[in-house]
Amino acid sequence: MSQPRSAAIIGAGPAGFSAAAELRRRGFPGRIQLLDPDGLPYDRPPLSKAYLAGGSATALAEDSWYQANAVEVVSGTAVQLHPDSGTVVLAGGEEIQADAVLLATGGTARTLPVPGAEFLHALRTRADADALRGRLGAGKRLAIIGAGLIGAEVAATAAAAGTAVVLIDPVPVPLVPAMGPEAAAYLHSLHARNGVETLTALPVDVVPDGAGLAVLLEDGSAVAADTVLAAVGMVPDTALAEAAGLEVDDGIVVDSAGRTSHPRAYAAGDAVRLRSGGHLERRAEHWDAAVRSGQAAAAGILGQEPPEAAVPWFWTDRYGIHAEAVGSMTRSGSSVERGLPGPGYMVFRVSEDGTLAGAAGIDAGNSMRAARRLIALGKPVDAAALADPKVDLRRLLRPRP
Known part of the structure; x- marks a missing residue:
């Protein structure tokens, strides 16, 4: 494909936003449209911390940045992608046309495979955080299933607000692959020091219990709560890619420059899986990796070399x-x-x-x-x-x- 004159980016998280910014930084003069159901991009990490505690949403850029960089933000949901023509169809029937389309669709909260899953809250979007925020505070009881990154951060935020928190996970010490056993053990020990009860247990059901809920555990015991949050990871959102005929294998398959199996289509962020050296790597599901993959895809769109691969970086804040x-x-x-x-x-x-x-x-x-x-x-x-x-x-x- 010759040098594109326009680019449409589906998804305005850190990957989509960084791709738009990188296109302009590399001198791309064409039209850029950034499409997302939530409109203007906002940062996701504060959703489990400062925003959940009552703060304001953190914008990825000031409103003036979009005008100064000629990036059009389109509020809407993409429901179809036709990569041969570069057409993106929105939920209302409107169409966006572009020479290059970048999928930065991220992921959706993984559903806990137990009966009663319909009673559970998730935390992936600002709307999710808004729904959870009002259920925290003194006299409230919160059970969190999953003590990894999001679950642990929400536990810390909720406990600081006076919520009685029980954190449930079948793994005795979460985050060992990311932090190593020594540092992970220290992080997990902070829960008890801050009044959060931790249980090494496997949930098997969630049922109504009076005005609240009860999480039934495999050993026959139960945890009572007003609210139950499932923080058990994410599933890559590959629906558009699959329907468009792109190669998908537990993620949209890309090369180091974000190129998919179709020459007009690129992908970046939590939903992608990199093919490197003839094999598929594990998906990276963190902010820094999303930003860098967005930058790499911008280079790919322009036919330029992507930035050198960086040493992976992960962080978490709690207590x-x-x-x-x-x-x-x-x-x-x-x-x-x-x-x-x-x-x-x-x-x-x-x-x-x-x-x-x-x-x-x-x-x-x-x-x-x-x-x-x-x-x-x-x-x-x-x-x-x-x-x-x-x-x-x-x-x-x-x-x-």
């Missing part, structure tokens, strides 16, 4: 602490701890070849940034230096004399 992880905490090798669990605590994952594979930290900003650069460099690291809190990790970045 007043900021936790991060970079790289891989599951790589074969050994773990090295720095300091004691609490602010400044870090855990490093050192590969068998002596290079740094991953790092997790608690309120360890500068050190985490240095760790990310060390991973990218791929140079051998000294385990003793990693373990010593007196050693500034930035020193390890300098070439040895």
